[in-house]
Amino acid sequence: MSKFELNRRSLLKTSAAGLLGLSAAGLPRMASAAGLTVGIVYVGPRDDFGWNQAHAVAAAALKEVPGVTVVEEENVPETIAVQKSMESMINLDGAELIFATSFGYYKPFVLDLAAKYPDVQFRHAAPLWTDADPKNAGSYFGYLDQAHYIDGVAAGLSTTTNKLGFVAAKPIGTVLRNINSFLLGAKKVNPNATVQVIFTGEWSMPVREAEAANALVDAGCDVLTCHVDGPKVVIETAEARGIKCCGHNASQAPLAPKGFITGAEYKWATIYKMFANDLTEGKTLPNFTGGGFDLDFVQSTPYGAGATEAAIAAADEARVAVKAGKPIFTGPINKQDGTPLLAAGASLDNYDPSLDQTDYLIEGVIGSIT
Amino acid sequence: MVDVTKADRLASGQGSAFADTLDRFRRSSEFVIMPILALIVSGVLFSIFLLALGKSPADFFSLVWRGGFGTSFSWQNTLVRASPLIFTALCVAIPARLGLVIIGGEGALVLGGFAAAAIAIPMVPWAPAPLLLPVMALAAIVAGGIWIGFVGALRHYRGVNETIASLLLFYIAVSILNFFVEGALRDPSDPNKPSTMPIGRDNMIGAIPGTDVHWGLVFGIVLCILLYLLMNRTTFGFAARITGGNLRAAQAQGLPVGKLMVISCAIAGACAGLAGFFEVTAIHGKANASLIAGYGFTGILVSFLARHNPLVIVPVAIFLGGIAASGGLVQRRMDLPDATVLVLQGLIFVVLLVSETFYGRLPFFRSKGDL
Secondary structure (H helix, E strand, O other), X not given: OHXXXXXXXXXXXXXHHHHHOOOOOOOOOOOOOOOEEEEEEOOOOOOOOOXXXXXXXXXXXXXXXXXXXXXXXXXXXXXXXXXXXXHHHHHHHOOOEEEEOOHHHHHHHHHHHHHHOOOOEXXXXXXXXXXXXXXXXXXXXXXXXXXXXXXXXXXXXXOOOOEEEEEEOOOOHHHHHHHHHHHHHHHHHOOOOEEEEEEOOOOOOHHHHHHHHHHHHHOOOOEEEEEOOOOHHHHHHHHHOOOEEEEEEXXXXXXXXXXXXXXXXXXXXXXXXHHHHHHHOOOOOOXXXXXXXXXXXXXXXXXXXXXXXXXXXXXXHHHHHHHOOOOOEEOOEEEOOOOEEEOOOOEEOOOOHHHHOOOOOEOOEEOOOO | OHHHHHHHHHHHHOOOHHHHHHHHHHHHOHHHHXXXXXXXXXXXHHHHHHHHOOOOHXXXXXXXXXXXXXXXXXXXXXXXXXXXXXXXHHHHHHHHOOOOOOOOHHHHHXXXXXXXXXXXXXXXXXXXXXHHHHHHHHHHHHHHHHHHHHHHHHHHHHOOOHHHHHHHHHHHHHHHHHHHHOOOOOOOOOOOOOEOOOOOHHHOOOEOOOOOOEOHHHHHHHHHHHHHHHHHHOHHHHHHHHHHHOHHHHHHOOOOHHHHHHHHHHHHHHHHHHHHHHHHHHHHOOOEHHHOOOHHHXXXXXXXXXXXXXXXXXXXXXXXXXXXXXXXXXXXXXXXXXXXXXXXXXXXXHHHHHHHOOOOOOHHHOOOOOO
């Protein structure tokens, strides 16, 4: 018996080789001869109506730039697989610029590869780069809380119950900051507005997102928004329950033809095109790039049928103000437990470093971090 | 009639050792030719699938070749991906010899990796790597072993279906990981991705010199050989296979069936736990949700394709690792979705399972006189 099995061992090797070696025909080669090849890696599917789609939309825009070839890979997990995918783009496709778009790609994978391939530029979509990291690596990020603030302004004028619902993934800094900014936007135009938040605990957990969305509607919320990887379920639930909603990450307008107000969207295309142009012109890329409306790194989704004229006017006005640098965090603001965050008249710049370390919710947010 | 034909065969075969050898060779070739046929059939079916999408099968197979095996980089890519599959496939293969279908190896991997990272936390400040790593490995082995061993015990003592139990325990394992990683054992310096404290670069397992393939691959191959010897050359393995062949008969013979089940499951869990250990010590340097990467589930496929033979697991894991490694190139060059290589894997799996039903039924592989 064992003899047969030993035979089978060798057979699997040979047959694999035989099957795969069937054809020696020419491979489809990359088109670029002298231009720039850019590799982009996504953690999920490119059509998730969320984080990955926001990047894929930008990749599509980058493809339009003459001389730039874009190679993409989706559903790459945050394991050694991503390191090998990026390395494969470098070795087999000749990529000179890599965009690693998921948080967990950075350490150790991007850092290791940046050390191994000093001639390739690596940029990662989260504010993680420090001076100690390789100079050919870097971070780019959009301050989406500015766009959530605009959503809040529009939502504050769209609610009749004064209860806004927020489905959130994990209680980490970026998410908490978006929730706070959303409430500040709403309060600016509607001092009675509150935001009720439910954390699902996972970046992508559609079942729990649907439960949370339904629970918020049952609790009387009449506008929903969210911060999860793919807002599809939340937006569809809001639409099905007949209430209004604001999007997140990418455009979800097609999912809610009746109730969609506007959404907080990244505009990665600005950064991607900028970096590609810089490299083509032989310039050095910045190691740390971040911005909001002022640099055109974030945008509001075009208004949907759910946006009233008053909401549109107020949101447009607020966007112009934020773009000009008007602070979102203007006192008096208390934290949830009543301790003061900002006194009356005090304010925080929209890029104040302390906001990156947000570990609190502000007064007016209902729901707990723990 | 049987007697007559057998007698005929004996008569005709007498004095012809060559014919006998040829006959035996033809019969044994069944185990070689059938899987090859199955691979060819799945290749043809997949080509039809590609043609239906308007893509060239020739391009696809050359890209798979290039992405998985064509260059030294591709080989390293393939081997890196094959390494965890070897361990998780063993988690399926060993209990399968006793007739148990364990599909929750992913849970043992997650807990093994977590246990290794957790035990390292108090040790990292003072322990040197030669002490730290074996302790971490032991923690992973114990955690994985208990986890799947528990499945074996549930099966034997309480009659709980081991397939379902192991699958459901996977979800519990993930919850345990999340509970600690997002709570008591969370590294406070990493606010956005909950993880345990890193074990430090200096304590990590390096690559085999001249490659980027970590030592887990070598350990995996050695483990396959050891477990092959255990299952095929020892009384333990013999008893285990008898249990798998006929449980009642094994019990009637007085074999300690319960003990065999629990021990085999514990060994299986230990293998998956080691996969987690290598993920932590060679790849991530800490435990977090990235441990849940599906290696445990792909391991099921590997084990079934290898027909639960530990030695065959190695080439099959490399084969599937190569397909996975080429998946990216296929996506990039042919503009096919990521799921394409999964379709190929699924087709191979189904066709191979179907081919199993043909064993002993095709006239070519039978001696003239056999029934």
